[in-house]
Amino acid sequence: MQASEAEKPRIVILISGTGSNMVAIAEAVKAENSDNGIDAEIVGVISNRPTAEGLNKAQAMDLHTDLIDHTLYASRDEFDHALIRMIEDLKPDLVVLAGFMRILTADFTRYYEGRLLNIHPSLLPKYQGLNTHQRALDAGDDIHGVSVHFVTEELDDGPNAIQAIVPIFDVDNAQLLQQRVHEQEHIIYPIAVKWFCEGRLTMKGSKALLDNKPLPTSGVQLDSRD
Numbered sequence: 365m366q367a368s369e370a371e372k373p374r375i376v377i378l379i380s381g382t383g384s385n386m387v388a389i390a391e392a393v394k395a396e397n398s399d400n401g402i403d404a405e406i407v408g409v410i411s412n413r414p415t416a417e418g419l420n421k422a423q424a425m426d427l428h429t430d431l432i433d434h435t436l437y438a439s440r441d442e443f444d445h446a447l448i449r450m451i452e453d454l455k456p457d458l459v460v461l462a463g464f465m466r467i468l469t470a471d472f473t474r475y476y477e478g479r480l481l482n483i484h485p486s487l488l489p490k491y492q493g494l495n496t497h498q499r500a501l502d503a504g505d506d507i508h509g510v511s512v513h514f515v516t517e518e519l520d521d522g523p524n525a526i527q528a529i530v531p532i533f534d535v536d537n538a539q540l541l542q543q544r545v546h547e548q549e550h551i552i553y554p555i556a557v558k559w560f561c562e563g564r565l566t567m568k569g570s571k572a573l574l575d576n577k578p579l580p581t582s583g584v585q586l587d588s589r590d
C-alpha cells in the first residue's frame with residue numbers, strides 16, 4: 365500500500381552553492397515509484413547564501429525554499445539556533461547537508477543526531493576539511509572518493525553509511541578528479557537518503573547500521589573501477 369503524503373518521511377536539505385546533490389535527491393524523490401526512487405517529501409531547501417545557485421534550481425523544481433544569511437548573525441551559536449528554528453518549522457524526519465559549507469555547533473549536531481546526513485568529497489576518515497581533491501593528488505594516492513555519513517560533533521567524523529571509490533590517473537588534476545567524484549556523489553547520496561527513509565539506515569551509538577547490522581568503518585563501498 366502506498367503511504368499517504370502525510371505519512372511520508374519529511375526531508376529538509378541545506379545547501380550553500382550549486383545544489384547538484386540536492387537536485388539528484390529531488391529527482392529520486394520525483395521518481396518515487398521507480399526502483400531507485402525515494403518515497404519521501406522534500407519539505408524545504410534552505411540556503412545560508414543568498415546567491416546560492418541551488419536556490420533557483422529548487423524553485424524550478426517547485427520546492428519550498430528559505431534563506432538564512434549567516435552574515436547577519438553575531439555568532440555561530442545565534443545562527444545555528446535560528447537555523448534550528450527555521451528547520452523545525454518544517455517538521456523534518458531527516459536533515460540532509462548537501463554542500464552546506466558551515467561548521468555546525470555541537471548544539472546543532474546533537475539536536476539532529478541520528479537524523480543528520482552529510483556528503484564529503486573524500487574517503488573518510490581521510491581528508492577531513494577542505495581541498496580534498498588536491499590533497500589526495502599531493503599525497504600520490506591512486507584512489508579517492510566520496511562518503512555519506514551521519515553527522516556528529518566532530519567535523520567530517522560521524523559514522524559512514526556509504527562510500528564510492530574513484531581511480532586517480534597520472535594525468536589528473538583537481539578539477540578532473542572533482543568531476544569524477546561529483547558523478548559518484550549523485551549516485552550515492554540518493555541511495556543513502558532512500559535507505560534512511562525506508563528505515564533501513566540508522567545510527568546507534570557511534571555506528572551506522574543497515575538493516576540493523578553495524579556497517580564497517582567505510583560504510584557500504586561502491587567501487588566505480590569495477
Ligand code: GAR
Nearest residue numbers: 381382383384385462463483484485
Ligand atoms: C560537493 O562536492 C560536496 O561533496 C561538497 O560540496 C559540494 C557541493 O556540491 N561538500 C563538502 O565539501 C562538505 N565538507 P553541490 O552544491 O553541487 O551539491
